[in-house]
Amino acid sequence: MSPPLITYSHVGKTFDAGRVVAVDDVSLEVCEGEFLAVVGGSGSGKTTLLRLANRLIEADSGTITVEGEDVRNVDPILLRRRIGYVFQSGGLFPHLTVAGNIGITPKLLGTRPAEISVRVDELLDLVRLDRTPYRDRLPHELSGGQRQRVGVARALAARPRIMLMDEPFGALDPLTRDALGDDFRELHKKLGLTTVMITHDVTEAILLADRIAIMCDGRLLAQGTPSELSKSDDAYVGELLRTPRRQAERLGALLPREGTA
Amino acid sequence: MSTFADPRWGEALGHLPDYLGNHVRVSVAALVLGLLVSLPLAIIARHRPVLRGGLLGLASIVQTVPGLALLALFYPLLLALAALSLSWFGVGFSAFGFLPAVLALALYSMLPVLRNTITGLQGVDAAILEAAQGVGMTPRQSLFTVELPLALPVMMAGIRTSAVWVIGTATLSTPIGQTSLGNYIFAGLQTQNWVFVLFGCVAAAVLALAVDQLLALIENGLRNRSRFRATLGSVGIAALVVATLAPNLVRPQTNYIIGAKTFAEQYVLSALMAQRLKAAGLLATKREGLGSNVIFEALAADDIDFYIDYSGTLWANQFHRTDIKPRQELVAELKTMLARQNITLLGELGFENAYALVMPRKRAEQLGIRTIADLASRAANMSIAGDYEFFSRPEWAALRRAYGLSFRGQRQMQPDFMYAAVASGEVDVIAGYTSDGLIAKYDLVTLGDPRHAIPPYDAIMLLAPKRANDEALRKALAPLLGRIEIATMREANLRASGNDAASSPDAVAQWLWEKVGKK
Numbered sequence: 001m002s003p004p005l006i007t008y009s010h011v012g013k014t015f016d017a018g019r020v021v022a023v024d025d026v027s028l029e030v031c032e033g034e035f036l037a038v039v040g041g042s043g044s045g046k047t048t049l050l051r052l053a054n055r056l057i058e059a060d061s062g063t064i065t066v067e068g069e070d071v072r073n074v075d076p077i078l079l080r081r082r083i084g085y086v087f088q089s090g091g092l093f094p095h096l097t098v099a100g101n102i103g104i105t106p107k108l109l110g111t112r113p114a115e116i117s118v119r120v121d122e123l124l125d126l127v128r129l130d131r132t133p134y135r136d137r138l139p140h141e142l143s144g145g146q147r148q149r150v151g152v153a154r155a156l157a158a159r160p161r162i163m164l165m166d167e168p169f170g171a172l173d174p175l176t177r178d179a180l181g182d183d184f185r186e187l188h189k190k191l192g193l194t195t196v197m198i199t200h201d202v203t204e205a206i207l208l209a210d211r212i213a214i215m216c217d218g219r220l221l222a223q224g225t226p227s228e229l230s231k232s233d234d235a236y237v238g239e240l241l242r243t244p245r246r247q248a249e250r251l252g253a254l255l256p257r258e259g260t261a
Numbered sequence: 262m263s264t265f266a267d268p269r270w271g272e273a274l275g276h277l278p279d280y281l282g283n284h285v286r287v288s289v290a291a292l293v294l295g296l297l298v299s300l301p302l303a304i305i306a307r308h309r310p311v312l313r314g315g316l317l318g319l320a321s322i323v324q325t326v327p328g329l330a331l332l333a334l335f336y337p338l339l340l341a342l343a344a345l346s347l348s349w350f351g352v353g354f355s356a357f358g359f360l361p362a363v364l365a366l367a368l369y370s371m372l373p374v375l376r377n378t379i380t381g382l383q384g385v386d387a388a389i390l391e392a393a394q395g396v397g398m399t400p401r402q403s404l405f406t407v408e409l410p411l412a413l414p415v416m417m418a419g420i421r422t423s424a425v426w427v428i429g430t431a432t433l434s435t436p437i438g439q440t441s442l443g444n445y446i447f448a449g450l451q452t453q454n455w456v457f458v459l460f461g462c463v464a465a466a467v468l469a470l471a472v473d474q475l476l477a478l479i480e481n482g483l484r485n486r487s488r489f490r491a492t493l494g495s496v497g498i499a500a501l502v503v504a505t506l507a508p509n510l511v512r513p514q515t516n517y518i519i520g521a522k523t524f525a526e527q528y529v530l531s532a533l534m535a536q537r538l539k540a541a542g543l544l545a546t547k548r549e550g551l552g553s554n555v556i557f558e559a560l561a562a563d564d565i566d567f568y569i570d571y572s573g574t575l576w577a578n579q580f581h582r583t584d585i586k587p588r589q590e591l592v593a594e595l596k597t598m599l600a601r602q603n604i605t606l607l608g609e610l611g612f613e614n615a616y617a618l619v620m621p622r623k624r625a626e627q628l629g630i631r632t633i634a635d636l637a638s639r640a641a642n643m644s645i646a647g648d649y650e651f652f653s654r655p656e657w658a659a660l661r662r663a664y665g666l667s668f669r670g671q672r673q674m675q676p677d678f679m680y681a682a683v684a685s686g687e688v689d690v691i692a693g694y695t696s697d698g699l700i701a702k703y704d705l706v707t708l709g710d711p712r713h714a715i716p717p718y719d720a721i722m723l724l725a726p727k728r729a730n731d732e733a734l735r736k737a738l739a740p741l742l743g744r745i746e747i748a749t750m751r752e753a754n755l756r757a758s759g760n761d762a763a764s765s766p767d768a769v770a771q772w773l774w775e776k777v778g779k780k
Contacts, residue, residue: 056394081397091392095410095486104406105396138486154396 004029005162005194006053011062013048022048024218025062032161035188035195037209039202039240045218046198050164053196054083066162081105084155084193086165090147092139098124098150099135105158123153128183145176152184156191163188165197169204181208203244214240268762269456273445278505281464283440285505287359288431291366292424299371303378304404313379320372328430331369335361336437336555340562357555357564358548362434362441369430370423377419381412417480421473428469432461436523436552438559442468447550452525452757452766453677471501517545517734520556520568524676525757525766526614526696526750530569530720532770534738541737553578553650561602563727567734570723571614573716575599577655585659588613588717595721603726607735608742612696612750615718616656617707618645619693621684625706632709636690637664643689644670646679651692656715663714677758680705696720696747698755720745744777 006029013023022045030036040046051057052064055076064071071079092101102123103116111119124131127149139147148168155163168184169177185208188195199205205212206226213223214237222229222237230241306313323331339356346352354360385408393403409416432443445461448454475497482491517538521531531547538545548565557579559565572592576582580598585591596606618633630636636643645668651657652671660666668690674682680699683691693700695707695718722742728734753776757769 054395056391077397077399080395085395087388087392087395089388091388091395093389093392093407095407104398108397108402 003032005032005034005067006030006196007063007065008049008052009063011049011052011059011064013045013052013057013060021045021218023052023059026215026218026220027062028213028220028223030194030196032194033192035185035197035208035210036213037197037199037205037211038213038215039199039205040215041200043217044215046215047166048218049215050166050196050198053162053164054080054085056080056085081109081158082160082162084158084160084163086148086151086155086163086168088167089171090139090144090151092147092150092154094139097136097138098129098142101139101150102153102157104154109158119157120153123156126156126187127153129153143176144172145180148172148180149183152187156187161192161194163193163195165195167198167200170199170201177204184208202240203247206244267456269454269765270460272765272767273457273460276444277464280440280442280444280461281468282505284428284431284442284465284468285502287362287366287434287439287441288424288428289502290359290363291427291431292370292420294363294367295370295423295427296374296420298367299374300378303375304382306375307379307382316375317372317379320375323368324372328365328369328433329436332362332365332430332433332437333552333555335365336552336558339364340558343562355562355564357559357562358434358438358440361437362431362439366427366431366434370427373419373422373426374416375419377422378412378416381415381419382408384415385411414480414484417476417483421476421480424472424476425469428472429465432465435550437555438548438551438564440548444550447523448528448766450675451523451550451677452528452764453759454765472498475501517543517567517728518565519545519547520551520559520565521547521549522553522556522568523550524694526694526754527569528766529753529757529769529773530610532766533741533773534567534569536767536770536774537741538734538737541733543733543737560723560725561604563725565725566728567607567722567724567738569610569720571718572609572721573615573656573718575721576716581655583655583659585713585716588719591717592719592721599723603729605724605729607722607724607738610720610722610741610750611743611745612720612747613718614694614696614720614750616651616654616692616715617695617710618660618690619680619683619700619705619707620690621686622704622706624689625708630708632711633660633664633666633714634711636708637666640666640668640690643668644672645690645692646672646674646682646688647692648676648679649673657692659714663712696750696754698751698753698758701751702755702758720750740778745773749773749776 008026008028011023011026014021024045026049038046038049048057052059053066053071055071066074066079066083093104096104099117099120102120106116106119120135121131124134129146129149134142134146139150142150151168169180172180181204187193197209211223211225212229214221214229216236221234222232226241229237232238302316306316336356339361343354343356346354389407389411390403393407398406431441432446434441435443435447442461442465445457445464449457449461475494478494478497479491482488482494519531519534521527528549531549535545535547551559553574556565556568557570557575560568572595575595576591586594592606592609599606618636620630625631628639630639647657652673672688676694679688679691680693680697680703682688683705684703693705693707699705700707722738724731724734753769753773756772757764757766762768
């Protein structure tokens with residue numbers, strides 16, 4: 001197995017002077033090249049866990065390492081510039097064009113404009129957006145799916161090894177969501193990324209991720225491949241995994257198969 | 262058509278390059294200074310609730326201070342600072358005109374800019390701020406590449422409000438010696454020249470509207486990310502500033518500055534003195550509509566060269582004397598006191614413009630009132646009106662003390678309106694001026710002062726310290742000394758109170774010269 005690229009060891013985080021426990025003694029490893037989905041309901045601490053990795057939030061206790069270094073010893077600004085981050089609703093800057101948004105991190109890193117321009121075109125190809133019509137558009141002129149593709153392109157711009165994604169496809173319609181999920185899975189493989197994706201949708205997690213970590217009330221309940229998890233004797237984990245299966249069976253019964261297959 | 266055939270339109274238009282240029286200069290300087298202070302303050306305060314509350318509170322309080330008072334307050338403040346700077350660093354500066362006006366107006370401009378900048382910055386979506394952090398921006402990069410550009414439309418709206426306020430309030434900088442479009446309004450109000458009043462108001466409004474529309478164009482361009490509109494607006498503003506300032510740069514420097522207070526007689530006398538200087542081949546400009554306290558300090562500080570004051574006013578207000586002396590003695594003693602400040606009392610003009618209690622002749626006769634002593638017993642059922650400063654002047658305290666005066670009520674009025682008010686019975690008595698032509702016009706009578714509570718008010722000519730030995734100036738002004746009798750001045754003032762072309766200060770001054778100069 002590849003060495004872990006991100007490790008959490010006994011990490012804790014509270015808000016409101018200790019009244020709200022967001023992350024409670026979590027230990028977790030993400031290996032190089034792995035696609036990990038973190039699943040949990042709202043308030044389970046999954047988003048906090050993600051943000052601790054690039055120090056958008058600082059941990060109260062425990063240790064987090066990224067590429068072997070304790071994140072506390074790394075300048076948070078530089079740390080963020082080398083980790084791709086995709087925000088829930090895109091988080092695009094409304095006053096910058098698609099090209100301006102995608103090129104922002106290289107620009108912050110001091111890359112030359114001509115080089116950035118080439119990189120933007122590459123990235124547009126990568127996320128399957130036509131260069132000419134989209135380059136100079138403003139975010140409000142794009143559909144939700146297109147915006148999220150730009151969000152992914154922006155996160156990839158500085159060639160990060162790690163991608164952190166906060167419910168990236170949550171707000172999209174099912175078809176777009178499916179297409180985007182598949183496309184990203186392909187990118188993950190092609191670029192050799194290490195991806196941590198937050199989602200509340202178990203089905204999405206099962207379909208996209210190599211491994212799933214399940215969080216509830218700030219604690220890590222279980223982690224493993226879907227088949228490993230299905231053997232868990234935790235009631236919540238069991239319930240969580242039964243739902244997609246039950247839905248799949250009902251869908252199978254309700255939707256008659258078309259064609260000859 | 263006949264309305265515009267009035268020569269005063271032409272006269273008003275002639276002043277426009279000077280007044281408008283100065284108005285734009287002081288407004289732009291104040292706005293720029295206001296922005297330079299407000300923007301960094303707003304940025305620093307946006308994440309600090311206590312500082313933010315304090316700043317906005319302070320700026321709001323400044324807004325509640327009437328513009329005229331705020332401007333007037335800066336004059337003594339700067340005067341003290343200038344004196345301090347002179348004694349500490351050996352460098353003095355003029356506390357007159359431009360500087361106090363710019364500082365007061367800049368302070369006035371701060372509230373909308375502060376409030377809108379803070380509101381605009383706070384209105385930036387938290388998710389966007391997080392994204393800025395997430396892509397690896399430093400707080401500074403986030404501020405300049407994300408927060409400020411997104412807050413700019415709201416900030417521009419604040420800058421627009423503040424520009425309109427400053428341009429409007431700048432008309433009030435006339436009394437502290439800064440020439441502005443307010444010169445039309447102050448002069449017009451005092452000399453009943455409605456053409457001037459209207460001209461000044463319209464000019465200030467047009468200027469404010471033009472600037473507001475150009476800034477709106479910039480704001481609109483920023484909001485819709487249209488570089489064309491933003492550039493067009495900026496070019497428009499730049500063109501306006503250059504066009505209004507350019508004529509001022511090529512204007513010849515004038516040698517002498519004549520001061521004038523804010524009433525008709527002063528406008529006529531300053532016009533008369535300007536004409537005399539011109540006749541003597543000396544260049545002069547008038548700084549009119551100056552506040553009573555500002556004008557003396559301005560003379561003492563060499564900011565103006567000469568003006569006409571009244572002996573009793575200086576005696577009581579400047580030197581805080583409560584004793585009363587006969588006319589000649591008082592002037593002589595004043596001369597010595599002024600000389601200690603290096604101010605030259607060149608001489609008396611010949612007439613007195615004293616405060617006097619005035620009432621309708623018929624009513625006075627009916628009630629058998631001839632002196633203030635006669636009035637005292639009936640005052641309890643009467644009301645009195647005076648100008649804006651009378652009731653806080655020492656003369657009023659002296660009058661009440663000497664005669665035990667106690668009126669039913671007292672009101673403050675614009676001097677030009679109080680004669681009509683007493684004539685129509687609106688008030689029973691007014692504190693008028695003995696040289697005012699309206700006394701005769703409305704058939705009013707001045708009441709005697711047998712206990713000499715009111716000091717004499719000889720019109721006297723004062724020269725600034727730097728003009729003490731200016732023979733050319735003394736020679737040009739000499740023909741006016743001791744020549745103007747009270748009856749002549751009254752008639753001149755009556756003429757100036759008309760509202761036709763013949764009543765402009767210049768026309769009246771010419772008439773006056775014909776009366777007194779030929780002697």
